[in-house]
Amino acid sequence: MTTSEANAVTTPLTAIENVERPQVEDLLFLEAQLLDEWRLDDWLELYTEDARYVIPATDTPNGDPNRDLVLIDDDRPRMQSRVDRLNSRKAHREYPHSNTRHMVTNVQLGACERGVLPVTAAFAVFRFRQGKSVYYVGRYLLELTVADGRLRIQSKRVELDLTALRPNYDVAIIL
């Protein structure tokens, strides 16, 4: 178990108001690690039961998933379906899996409100498969909360800086 994994998993928390940047970074670094190691079931455990994972369209970064066409709009059950799909040998785009490297930086904490801590972070994700190299760059808008004594992600919105997915083909991986 890495340090960030140990910290994120074992340190009991009581109030979101007491959470500081190192704890948030531990969580985000752990998430990056789990995704890069394709430990998707463990990845899902970082999210609350009412979590949502959204990627707006590249031409509508402020898109509202309830009204506009986005790239991904998963509630927790669909996040589970996405994980089940990617774990199977039938997700052809990702079997065999890409090598990915999720980089998270520029982590900034907003003001805590009603038990939810807003966080923004910059990310770069590199994806390599069958001789092809693509990257995804943008920012994460996260809402963190404390559930069962642990810091968890309630909402993750991935706003891409890319103006189109033209060199990137698709977003079959989790960003």
Add this chain to the structure above:
Amino acid sequence: VETYRGFVFLSFDPDIVDLETYLAGAKEYLDLVIDGASGDIEIIKGTHEYGMAANWKLLVENSIDGYHAAPLHSTYFQYLASVGTDISAGITGVGLDLGNGHAVVEGDAPWGRPIANWEPSFGAEAKEAIEQIRADLVAKHGEELTHRMANTSRNLLIYPNLIINDIMAVTVRTFMPTAPDRTEITAWQLAPRTELPLLRERRLDNFLTFLGPGGFATPDDIEALEACQSGFNSGGIEWNDVSRGMARTPQQSDEEQMRTFWRRWSEQIETESSTQRRSK
């Protein structure tokens, strides 16, 4: 430039026929999609702009292919089953040549459709709204047409590079080759302009779980088409066999729609290049 019911078409051919003549049998299917979506439609804000490392004509074949769905997209059908959709009936229907290279496959929809085909995953509160839409469609278009609008799906090709797939949601898709083995794809979502927020959400969910670069199906289509492209690049392949269903009334799982596209393409490209060769 001419328009038909809000769709703008552009041709650089100085001898192009008028749009309705060009659309031929595809006009009826455009009408069916638009009228089924209340007649007052919009393109929802937000665009899917993605790409693939394969020839554009492979995407034509894929977009109107009737038999790849079950084997290629088994993870999607597993998802449907997990949310309570009964997919045991499978997909049955017909494939049709609509003239001028346009083609369609049309068949019974195994999935729920926000146009009047309720589905357990839509939730009980959506049921009443969908029954009302269906009653309105019957009053306006009769039972037979309403059945087609509500309970069947269609994958429509308007030659050469416009796809309107009226499936679990409605996608409008076009694509441009930037190289023989490289295609830029742009896709939108079409919906009734005034739709209950509850149904709009079901429609958006329906679209995203299957369609688009982050969906449970489209990335696997890209993978399959790029694998085909690699196969063609190997140099050993002389023929692509699309003869299925030539000796019977073409079914949805036959290849009549692909032959329609390729015949027109061959007529235009091969005739023109042989004319050019003769003139040299």
